[in-house]
Amino acid sequence: MTQTEMLLKRLPNDIGGLDGGPIQRVEHDLEPWEKRCHALADVLDFHKILNTEEKRRGVEALGAEMVGALSYYERWIAAFANILFAKRILSPSELAAKMDEVAARWEAEPRL
Amino acid sequence: MSAHADPHDDHHGHDHPHAEIVHSGRPGYYEIMETAVRELLVERRLIGADEIRRQIEVLDSRTPALGARVVARAWVDPDFKERLLADGRTACEELGISFYDDTGLIVLENTDRVHNLIVCTLCSCYPRPVLGLPPDWYKLKPYRSRAVSEPRAVLAEFGTVIPDDVEIRVSDSTAMVRYLVLPRRPAGTEGWGEEELAALVTRDTMIGVAPVELTIAGAER
Numbered sequence: 135m136t137q138t139e140m141l142l143k144r145l146p147n148d149i150g151g152l153d154g155g156p157i158q159r160v161e162h163d164l165e166p167w168e169k170r171c172h173a174l175a176d177v178l179d180f181h182k183i184l185n186t187e188e189k190r191r192g193v194e195a196l197g198a199e200m201v202g203a204l205s206y207y208e209r210w211i212a213a214f215a216n217i218l219f220a221k222r223i224l225s226p227s228e229l230a231a232k233m234d235e236v237a238a239r240w241e242a243e244p245r246l
Numbered sequence: 247m248s249a250h251a252d253p254h255d256d257h258h259g260h261d262h263p264h265a266e267i268v269h270s271g272r273p274g275y276y277e278i279m280e281t282a283v284r285e286l287l288v289e290r291r292l293i294g295a296d297e298i299r300r301q302i303e304v305l306d307s308r309t310p311a312l313g314a315r316v317v318a319r320a321w322v323d324p325d326f327k328e329r330l331l332a333d334g335r336t337a338c339e340e341l342g343i344s345f346y347d348d349t350g351l352i353v354l355e356n357t358d359r360v361h362n363l364i365v366c367t368l369c370s371c372y373p374r375p376v377l378g379l380p381p382d383w384y385k386l387k388p389y390r391s392r393a394v395s396e397p398r399a400v401l402a403e404f405g406t407v408i409p410d411d412v413e414i415r416v417s418d419s420t421a422m423v424r425y426l427v428l429p430r431r432p433a434g435t436e437g438w439g440e441e442e443l444a445a446l447v448t449r450d451t452m453i454g455v456a457p458v459e460l461t462i463a464g465a466e467r
Contacts, residue, residue, distance in 0.1 A: 147368045147369055148367075148368065149367060149387055149390055149391040150365075150367030150368070150390065150391060150394045150395075150418065151367075151391065151394055151395040152387075152391040152392075152395075153391065153392065154386075154387040154388035154389070154390065154391030154392050155387070155388050156388055156403060157383060157388045157389055157392075157400060157403040157404065158382075158383055158386055158388055159383050159404070160381075160382045160383055160386070161381040161382045161383065162382060164379065165277075167273065167276075167277040167280050167281070169302055169305065170280060170281075170284065170298060170302065171280045172305060172379065173298045173299075173301035173302045173305060174280065174283070174284055174287075174293075174298060176301045176304075176305075176346070176347070177293050177297045177298055177301050178287075178293065179347065180297075181292065181293060183292065183293075185421070186371070186421035186422075187421045190368060190369050190421065193369065204276075205276075206370070206382075206385055207276070207280075208276040211276050211279050211280045211283065212276070212279070214283060215279060215283055218283065218287075223287075223290075223292065224283070224286055224287075228286065229279070229282055229283065229286065232282035232283075232285060232286050233278050233279060233282040235282075236273075236278050236281045236282050236285070237272070237273075237278050240272055240273060240278075241272070244272070
C-alpha cells in the first residue's frame, strides 16, 4: 500500500492489526474533570444529543496529529465541542466567551 | 492541568505523580473547555446540572467487583451460566446490575480449548456497566493494534502464556456490542462459596489478559 493510499484507508482510529509497539501497562485514576467529561458524554447520549458512534467519529475528525497529541479526555471534549457546533447547538464564539468567563472566575477565586 | 501525566505519553510508567498536579495551579485549557461546554448546555436546559453529578455516582458505582459476582454465580450455577452465555445483559440484570446505556453484552466462556480476549481496536468500547471504566492500556495504541493480529505475543507481555493447542479468540467491541470474558474456574476451589470465588476474579481476567489464580486472590481489586 502506498503512503497516500494508507492515509485514506487507515483513518486515525483504525489501527487494528498494525504494529503498535510494546504493551504499556499504564493506568491512572481519572482526574475530576476527566470524570465529569465522561459523565457529560453519557448524559448527552441519554438525551440523544450525541451517541457513541458520533463521539468516535468526532475524535477521528480531529485528525491524526491531534489524536496523537491530545490525551483521551482532551480529545473527547474537543470532539464534543466540534459536534455541538456542527449541530448548531453551540457556536464557537459563545464557547470562547464562556471559556473566558470560566477562566476569569478561577482567577478571581482560585481553587474553586 | 493539561500537563498531567498523560496516558498517551509513551514514556511514563506506573507511578507517575498525578495527584500532586491535580491540586496545583489553574485548570488547563481542556478542563476549562469541559466546564464551559457543560455550563452552556445546562444554561440552555439541554441537560440538568444534577444529571452530571448523578452520572458520576453511577460511574463510581461500577467496578470489576460486579463482573466478579457474575462470574462466580456462573461458576456455581449451571442454569445461570447458560442464561448468561445466551444473553449477557439480561442475566446481569437478573443479578440487579443495571445497564445505563443501550449496549448489548456477549459473555465469552474460556475452556481448556479456547481462550478469549476482548479489545476495541477503534477506540475504547468496554463492558462499563459490569467492569467500570477501562484501564489506560486498553485505550492505547499497542494493545488496540496488536491484540487482533498477535494475541499470543500480547498475552505473553502480560505474563500470560497460552499453550499452542488452545485456540485464542479475539472479540473486537463496537459501540453497541460489548464483551466480557468468563474465565476458567481454578482447580482447588471445589466447594467454595460465591463470595470467596468472586474475590479471586480480577478485572484483567474478565478482559482475558490474565487467568484466575489462587495465589493473587483479589490482588488487583
